[in-house]
Amino acid sequence: MTIGGRMRLAVWGVWGLIFLFLAMSISAHAYTSAEFVGNWVNLDAGTGGITRVEIGIFKTSFTVQTWEACVPKDCDWGTVTVPIPIKLVDSFGVSYTESFGTRILTLRLLSEELLKVHLLTDYTPEDGRRDTEADYYFSRSGSEVPLPDLTITAIWVDKPLIVYQASPTSFVRFTVKNLGPGMVVAQPFPVKVVNATRSGEEFVWTGFVQITDLPLLPGQSTEAKLAVGHSAAWPEGCYTLQLKVDPDGLIDEASERNNVSSKISFDVAQEQYLAGTIRYNDKPLxxxxxxxxxxxxxxxxxxxxxxxxxxxxxxxxxxxxxxxxxxxxxxxxxxxxxxxxxxxxxxxxxxxxxxxxxxxxxxxEAGSYDLHLFAVTHLLTPWDNRQLHGPDLHTHCPRTEITWEPVDGAVEYLVAVYSWRDEEHPDGGGYVDQVVFTRIQETSYVLDLPPLPDLMHYELLVGAFSATNNLSYYGQVYQDGSSRSTYEFKVCPSCVRADVSQDCRVNMLDLAILAEEWLMDTR
Structure with missing residues (x-):
């Protein structure tokens, strides 16, 4: 026996009383002596240690018989007797004296069907081996073994934006918890990535994180981590994923429906980036x-x-x-x-x-720069901007009414008109002056504009505003695929009555409008 071993035995009785007092103080449940009685079988069938414990009662004492894994059959340590503690809570201790030392067992009920045995082997000085400790878990023979229930209770990432292959490595971290009532004894199990997307496309990562921090008792948790953005397996992009504990069903569980974590999102970027959330009216798009x-x-x-x-x-x-x-x-x-x-x-x-x-x-700032978008104002007249804009500018009468579709949440609209030089102008294309700039609550406005000199045109902008946000602006797509944020047009000197379409020309379009509305009564 080592000096430490002799001291441990010498104070075993004193510390036993102290431990018993603490157990009585903090235990959530006290068991009767009869609830300890039974033939208890190790939950780990492949254990190399204690395989079985039989607990009985003789008069006012517990009897404990213990078996250890041996070949060809288990070794019987024999039966020892210990008085039943006067204030029994959830545990008691016994010891076996052997030629090589003393084996001290603490037997603790975790539930009516689960028993934990802590083994301390205190070797003699002549034996020379170091003292050892081990924990074993047992279920009552003949009873249905309670199953564990694994879930992921928390998931987070070190940084929402990870620079590719940067040092130190960043991790997705998570907590695996066993909800019980059973326990995971000795069999490691994986956690895998599921339901993953990279920039909206399906993403597959074939690796896994092995959980080896066992046993996992009912109510007990363990933390683990998954490296991301550190290799070619995690290229740059916007990721959303979930984790699944025991995805291959290696562990029989009380429930298989709660093994998937909540979603987590993060970015992997090269150096020099701009990232954030795209929003409209303060909400994600x-x-x-x-x-x-x-x-x-x-x-x-x-x-x-x-x-x-x-x-x-x-x-x-x-x-x-x-x-x-x-x-x-x-x-x-x-x-x-x-x-x-x-x-x-x-x-x-x-x-x-x-x-x-x-x-x-x-x-x-670069990693959390939200972009607040505008909706596209839907212009109805004199041009529907759902249509592709042709290569030529539109021409309208001096007093042309513009109308647009109401924008949800808007309390007022901005109408702005600017004069611009055409690209063919001797001075080149460009801004000249602001002609109209007004805020109104209506969804229509009459453009009372004079004709401009040759090689000049107007550009119209219509925007919508809520009490706090800019909601929309005009937008237009041209036949060549280009985009504009204004409606470009010219104004002719005058219009005749037959110009129903107000485009400074009398043609079949005007006749079609007249025919469509012929004899219509709007009274």
Missing amino acids: PDYTTLTPSETYVMDLGPNDDPTDYSFYYNPQTGHYLFSELPDSKLRFFIYFRDSHPTGLLPGDYWRWIDLDMTTLTEE
Whole structure:
């Protein structure tokens, strides 16, 4: 026996009383002596230690017989007797004196059907081996073994935006809990990634995290982690995923319906990025539409060429976006969400452009830069902007009424008209002056505008505002695929009465309108 071993035995009785007192103080449940009685079988059939314990009662004492794994059959340690504690709570102790030392067993009921045995082997000095300790778990023979119930109670990520292959490695961390009533004894089990998407597309990661922190008692939890963004298995993009504990059913459980975690989202980006949530009216865009971006591009506002090797990613589940591998420069970002029809813009479309100096943004600002989009105002007359705009500018009468569709949540509308030089103008195309700038509550406005000189035109903008947010602006798609945020038109000197369409021409369109409404009575 080592010195430590002799001291341990010498104070065993004193500490036993102390431990008993503490157990009585903190135990959630006290058991009767009869509830200990039974033939208890190790839950781990492959154990190399204690395989079986039989507990009985003789008069006022417990009798304990113990078996250990041996070949060809289990070794019987024999039967020992110990007085039943006067204030029995949930445990008692026995010891076996052997030639090599003393084996001390603490037998603790975890439930009516679960028994934990803690074994301390205290070797003699002559034996020379180190003292050892081990825990074993047993169910009552002949009774139905209670099953564990595994679930993931928490999941989080070190950083919402992870720089690819950066050091230190970032992790998705999670907590696995056994809800009980049974326990997981010795068989490790995996946790795998499920229901994963990368920028809206299915993502498959074939690895797993092995849970080896066992046993896992009822109510007990263990934490684990999964490295992400550290290798080619996790390329840049916007991720959403869940984790599933014991996905292959290696552990028989009380319930197999709660093994999947809640969702978690994060980004993996190269150096120099811009990321955040795309919002409309302060809410993530997926609250309004399932559209994905139809067009994004970046312009360099400095002396450099426009970047071409950047990447863009979008998560349609969360509305999260990511521009990756951007130049360190002053940039203009454009993003459009167009209707599923390849040439249409409305209904339900959104857009935004914004100027940013990437040289002044901190890493935190660049990683959480929300983009607040505008909806596209649906102009009804004199032009329906659901249609593709032709290559030529429209021409309208001096007093043309414009009308548009109401925007949900809008309390007022902005009507703005600007004069511009055409591209063919001797001074080149460009802004000249602001002609109209007014806010109204109606959804129509009469444009009382004079004709402009040759090689000049007007540009109309219609926006909608709530009490706190800018909700929409005009948008237009041209036949060549380009986009405009204003409606471009010219005004003719005068119009005749037969020009029903108010486009400064009398033609078959006017006749068609007249025929369609012939003899109509609107009284």
